[in-house]
Amino acid sequence: MHQKPLLNALRTTKICLCVVLLLPQAWGDTVESPTDVSLNLPKFSVLEKTESFQIKVDTPEFTVTYPPILPNSEKITTSNGIVLVRDVDYQVDFYAGKITLEKSKMLQFLSTEGIDTQESLPSITKNVTITYRALPFAIERVYQRNLFGSDDALRDDKSMTPETSPGVVGQGLGTQSVPTSQLEVSGSQTFGISMGSGRAGSQTQELRFNAEGKVSENISVLLMLSNQDLPIQPEGTTENIQDIDEKLVRITHPNVSGTLGDFEGSLGSSEFIFFPRALEGVQVDGEFSWGRFHLIPSALPKGQSTSLVIPGEEGRSEYRLSVDGQYVIVKAGSEIVWLNGERMRRGENNDYVIREYGDAIIEFNSKHLITRNDIIRVDFEYIPEDRAYQQNLYGINSIFTLPGNRFSFGASYAVETDLNQPEQALIILSDEDVDALRHNILDPGGDGSLLTAPQKHTVWGLESRLNLTEKMWMEGQFAYSALDKNTYSTADRKEVSQAWKLNGYAGWEKLTANLDIRAMDAGFVPVGASSSNRSRARYETQYATEGFDDAFLFSSASPSQAQDETTLNFALRGMPTNWLEMDAGLGRSEERDRYQALGSSPTSGNSEGITRRNNFNWGINFNQRASRLGARLDRTFGRTENGQMRALQEGRSVTGNSPSPYDSVDERKNETAKTGLLKFLPNLRWDDYRSNVTMQSADVEEVFRKSRQEGNLTYPLGPFEVSGTLGRLESNDAQNAIRNRMRNRSTARVNLVGFKWASLHNSYELESAFAKEPLLAVDGEALGISDWQQDTTARTWKMGIFSQQGKWVNLTTNLARRRLKAHTELGTDTTTQLADIALQLTPLSRAIDAEITYELDKKLTTQRREIYTDIHPHTGRRLQPGEGYFVKLDDLHYVEDLEEGTHIKIYQNVGDKPTTAIDAAFRLRFQPRQFFARRERTRGAGGARLQSAPTGSPVGEPFQSQLTSSPVGESRLPSSPVGEPSQSRFASVY
DSSP states (O other), rough: OHHHHHHHHHHHHHHHHHHHHHHHHHHHHHHOOOOOOOOOOOOOOEEEEEEEEESSSSSHHHHHSSSSSOOOOOEEETTTTTTTOBBTEEETTTTTEEEEEEEHHHHHHHHHOOOSSSSSSSOEEEEEEEEOOOSSSOOSSSSOOSSOOOOHHHHHHOOOOOSTTTTTOOOOOOTOOOOOOOOOEEEEEEEEEEEEEEEEEEEEEEEEEEEEEEEEOOOEEEEEOTTTTOOTTTTTOOTTTGSSSEEEEEEOSEEEEEEEEEEEEEEEEEEEBOOEEEEEEEEEEEEEEEEEEEEEEEEEOEEEEEEEEOOOOOOOOOEOOOOOOOOOOTTTTTOEEEETTEEEESSSSSSSSSSSSSGOOOEETTTOOOOOOEEEEEEEEOOOOOOOEEEEEEEEOOOOEETSSSEEEEEHHHHHEOOOOOOBBSSSSHHHHHHHTTTSSSSSSSSSOOOOOOOEEEEEEEEEEEEETTTTEEEEEEEEEEEEEESTTTSSOOEEEEEEEEEEEEOSSSEEEEEEEEEEEEOOOOOOOOOTTTTTTGGGHHIIIIIITHHTTOOOOOOOOOOEEEEEEEEEEEEEEEEEEEEEEEEEEEETTOOOOOSSOOTOOOOOOOEEEEEEEEEEEEEEOOOOHHHHHHHHHHHGSSHHHHHTTTTTOTTTOOOOTEEEEEEEEHHHHHHHGGSSSSEEEEEEEEEEEEEEOOOOOEEEEEEEEEEEEEETTTTEEEEEEEEEEEESSSSOOOGOEEEEEEEEEEEEEEHHHHHHHHEEEEEEEEEEEEEEEEEEEEEOOOEEEEEEEEEEEEEEEEEEEEEEEEEEEEEEEEEEESSSSSOHHHHEEEEEEEEEOOOOHHHHHEEEEEEEEEEEEEEEEEEEEEETTTOOOOOOOOOOSSEEESSOOEEEEETTOOOOEEEEEEEEEEEEEEEEEEEEEEEEHHHHHHHHHHHHHHHHHSSOOOOOTTTTTTOOOOOOOOTTTTOOOOOOTSSSSOOOOOOEOO
16 A cells, blocks of 8 residues: 555655766766866864954054964965065064054055055055964963062052053053962972981982963863872982873863873772773863763873782881782882771871882881781782783773662773784784784794783673662672783684672661672773782771681782682661660672682692681670771771762762761760760770681582671770770681681770870780691691690880970870790790881971981891893893993803993892881971061051051952961961962972
């Protein structure tokens, strides 16, 4: 019935296509001219402008609409097509956008056109067209800054008009005042030299330069040249911009921001897609009412990620970072340090420092007395020396939110790839090598020398979130990973793996609940991560609930090999009253090692090992007095895993988030203080963690249990706070004596916290450690295990003092002493003493900032040796005569010979030896601006008392910067809001 119209339509379509195809041929037959006819589309440019003006010959000048003109970008043409020449036919003021034509040239052009210039000259006009380039946003005509805070100078600048201000060109501004600067500039340059006993002197320097301001109403720009308060890399200095740790340009709009240069790249909160890492490239972020996105169109990774677990040593505060035992160059600022599952902060006044990233050594300060019971984990990025190919990274993450914020969903995609162009490779590849790689032949010579193939790692994923109520939500993520180990070849098979997780939260008035379920294949690794740190987001939770003391029980110096993981965790927190909080959690995890968990050969029959963990923890907090609950709850409940805490850290609001454990702490504290009986009772906190581990393979099964308990009792007595802590850790294994450990701790603390000009923290700790020994061993296997035997005892004393006399004297002191006594023949007695004393003097309103420090600690002394070799360390080829510096006489003697030399001398680090070191330093900082600023403020305050200021304009208003309190060793001025007068600050330290 309908087929006939359809056939007619098809015939019509065929006819139209034939006509269109024949048109060019028919056109070519009828047109005589061979010239091609093309469609010229108008050009579109954000920068380029075109304007026409009708000017009078007697006053030949005009001003463009969009000044300033970009230099050397203008082109002026007359109505008859003559192109004018700059500095010959006209003069230009690029900043004002003003063009002045030469009158004699104008008369010459008119005479050539036959126009009589002797009559009615003022009435003669000429049409000209100008094409030029200009910025698409407005620029302030004047940017000003005041270095010494002079009120008079600022008032004079505000009252200055364009007619009276030198060097200011304005048109049509009348008597308007010059707009205040919207540019904030600050910077500092610091130099330092440190020396100590047993250590060579080292130089450090620090450069910071910032410029921030608005270039339009909604667009602001941030320029940064900085090394982030970090030591310089040993390869260069900050004299060259390439050696600065960070160069950054950031353009910000209310909805979109762009970053260029060196930055910490991130694709949002997707845990399985991309790890934040140091990049050099471009990133664009956007946030709208309907969602948000993160885009990295192209970037160059600055390092390779890895992880290292280090058991602590008695009294040793320095620990070197290495990869597979090799010293590496660490990317400055990329490290994340944990001590016993608690994340540390970098800085002299915080937890640790790294003096030199080229020879990276983590140095814990005197706040932490490291013992053999401590576990240190460090995630960091290093610069690999054997990289064969240049790399590129790109990715995108987008989240869409439905109206009402009830449901959101998103997708992510990230790629890290080696550039497989032979001319861009960092190694030499012959045509035969490339052909072998294309056929996936990695050992073409058959001599065991494998070719390095370029790789490509791709991860994509989906995520969604459902807010059931304001205090109940669920979210899930799924990710898929593909690793191509040879992008030259299509014959190799990609390694495919996946990961997923499901989180849920429910909150009521007296009860909250968290659920976490996840699974991850052994080969799954997010882009930018490694198999050793892929679970970084859960490390603190895992250490608190199941991973404590694993570094000793399994004798592992690095995170275990990645395995197939499946975990389930459920936690509850109840608050039946304002003075009582209780929490409990259950967890189960299973790890499947395809290459045997217990050490048997992978070639044996069943090479899969399984490790199962069942965890249980509970805690109680009675009569809480301080808001220190957050960190413990975060580790217990895994708050960083459910997406809510990540959203808060990123500064975005998420509907349906659970309330933070900090929200009601102060309210409950105030209510408790009003209760007559409770204010006389102490605060009691108790935590209990238990974990049962079962490891089995084809024919072996081991079961061991471990537990950790800690109780704390705190009571205030006037200005003092007295507390006592009992801790116990125990591990039991009926088959392996090494996994039997027990440690008891008793700690007493007396803190002076309510005194006006000083605070004191004093603690004394007793420690007893026990172990079990095998009774009889046959063929390396124990037939029996003894009872608990005392292994070591230790006594530790710590004291910290902080005193501030007036406003210009600060004293900080940390002292510690620990004596360890061994009760077995294998152990040794050790005594550790630490001292850190710092005195800071800041007279004359901080115009002079002097600091004296004294430190007694155990440092690492690197042992090196000289090696003569005839092999080039980078290319691996043998040196030819004249390429080296030494000639070999025998195995022990070498002679310098630059013409015939075939050997070079290199220095090799062979080990580290902890030695007691004494460091002393004196720092002096001059900031004259601080002294002048105070004088101007005093003078302004005096003038205000003598003469009342006009309404809305108080005397001294232009000077808005005031000194604020800051930690010891720092002096800061609060930054002015964008758009207000701001002051520049430069400081130098000698």
